[in-house]
Amino acid sequence: MTLTAYLILSGLLFAIGVLGMIVRRNLIVMLMCVELMLNAANLALAGFSRFIPGADGQVLAFLIIAVAASEAAVGLALVVNVARTRRTVDVDDLNLLKG
Amino acid sequence: MDSILFYILATVAVVAAGAVVLHRNPVKSAFALIVVMLALGIIYLQLSAGFLAIIQIMVYAGAVMVLFLFVLFLLNVGVESPFSQRWYRRAVAGVSGLLMGVILAGIFFSRGLSAAHESAPALASDFGNIEPVGELLFTRYLLPFELLSVLLLAAIIGAVLVTRPIWPASKFPKELWPAAEGAAAILSDGDDSGTAPDNTGEAAS
Numbered sequence: 001m002t003l004t005a006y007l008i009l010s011g012l013l014f015a016i017g018v019l020g021m022i023v024r025r026n027l028i029v030m031l032m033c034v035e036l037m038l039n040a041a042n043l044a045l046a047g048f049s050r051f052i053p054g055a056d057g058q059v060l061a062f063l064i065i066a067v068a069a070s071e072a073a074v075g076l077a078l079v080v081n082v083a084r085t086r087r088t089v090d091v092d093d094l095n096l097l098k099g
Numbered sequence: 100m101d102s103i104l105f106y107i108l109a110t111v112a113v114v115a116a117g118a119v120v121l122h123r124n125p126v127k128s129a130f131a132l133i134v135v136m137l138a139l140g141i142i143y144l145q146l147s148a149g150f151l152a153i154i155q156i157m158v159y160a161g162a163v164m165v166l167f168l169f170v171l172f173l174l175n176v177g178v179e180s181p182f183s184q185r186w187y188r189r190a191v192a193g194v195s196g197l198l199m200g201v202i203l204a205g206i207f208f209s210r211g212l213s214a215a216h217e218s219a220p221a222l223a224s225d226f227g228n229i230e231p232v233g234e235l236l237f238t239r240y241l242l243p244f245e246l247l248s249v250l251l252l253a254a255i256i257g258a259v260l261v262t263r264p265i266w267p268a269s270k271f272p273k274e275l276w277p278a279a280e281g282a283a284a285i286l287s288d289g290d291d292s293g294t295a296p297d298n299t300g301e302a303a304s
Contacts, residue, residue, distance in 0.1 A: 001105050001219070004207055006146070009109045011203035013116050013135070015196055020120035022192040026179050028171060029125050032132050035163065036116055039139055042155070050146040053220055055232045058151050059240050062232075065158050066247050070254030072163045076170045077258035083174045090179075 006047035013040035027079045027089040031072065038068045105145060112138040123179045129167050136160040148227040 013036060020033035042061045049057025083089050086096075111134065118131035136159045143152035225231055236244055 001102050001145075005102075005105065005109075006142075007207045008203075009112065009142075011200075011207060012113055015199045015203065016113070016116040016120055018199055019192055019196045022188060022195060023120060024179070026125050026176065028167065028174075028176060029119070029128050029179075032119055032125075032128055032167060035159070036119060036132065036135065039136060039159070042151075043139055043142065046143050046146045046148045046151055049148065049227075050222075051219060053222055053226070055227065055235050056239075058148050058227060058232050059235050061148075061151055062154060062236065063240070063243055063247055065154060066251060069158060069163055070251050072166055073254050073258045074261070076166060077261040080170060080174065080262050089174060089176060 003047055003051040007044055010040045010044040010047065013037075013043065025091050027082065027091060028076070030091070031075045031079070034075075035068060035072065038064055101145065105142065108138045108142050108145075112142075125171050125176050125179070126168070129164060129171060132167075133160050133164050136164070146227075147222060150227060150229050150232050 017033045017037035017040060020036065021030055024030055024033065042064055045057040045061045045064070047057075049055060049061075079089060082094065086094060088094070115131045115134040115138065119128045119135065122128045122131060136155060140152045140155040140160065143149075143155055223231075
């Protein structure tokens with residue numbers, strides 16, 4: 001396999017994540033799409049780490065996984081609070097700040 | 100053999116990622132995302148990043164997705180109504196998807212980035228194992244590693260604080276945030292309207 005193949009897969013996954021972020025209205029699914037994008041970045045890093053030998057890319061991928069875990073925890077906490085106060089997780093209904 | 104496995108895994112990952120976006124039931128989206136992460140884990144093995152593959156499956160497919168499913172079940176999120184009825188959002192999605200595809204293709208097929216690394220070089224036998232990766236993590240990347248532990252601690256505390264039940268307006272310390280009663284009344288949609296007027300009366304006098 002070539003590096004380009006891995007990068008294309010990574011780019012496809014990232015683009016799908018961006019599309020989901022824009023198209024979906026459920027806050028939790030939007031967070032899942034963020035996770036998808038972070039996974040795509042990790043795949044690119046692992047690919048570079050294999051084809052330009054060196055474990056640095058893998059270390060960076062670990063750091064990204066940890067950041068993604070904390071992001072998911074805080075984001076889901078916010079979603080729980082939003083659902084508790086507004087009784088919805090639909091972003092179209094969260095328009096309190098709309099003029 | 101190697102490339103056949105890769106194509107199978109890549110197809111699984113892309114189809115499952117499409118299911119994450121297209122499925123209207125968030126629980127099914129979550130399970131599709133687990134499939135994506137498992138496929139990526141096997142691809143990491145193929146890239147001889149064994150430790151990364153284990154961490155991917157343990158942390159992502161295990162911990163993070165369980166957290167997502169837990170919140171989905173906790174909030175009892177139902178099936179989403181059809182895609183956004185707002186035409187401009189669909190237009191933005193289409194245009195941005197197209198643009199992103201063009202940009203990524205331009206980057207990946209530009210000479211210099213990947214042309215010089217088309218063939219996989221030979222690796223040391225322990226490449227991607229715990230030992231070399233851990234050594235790098237505790238020498239060259241020690242500072243980011245330690246900062247990350249602080250970040251995780253902050254995330255834990257933040258998540259616990261944010262998910263705490265909202266304080267009733269009568270118990271909110273006024274010296275911290277004088278406008279608390281008004282905000283709590285708006286946020287709770289008049290649920291505890293019994294206590295709010297008393298406090299505003301107190302504040303006024």
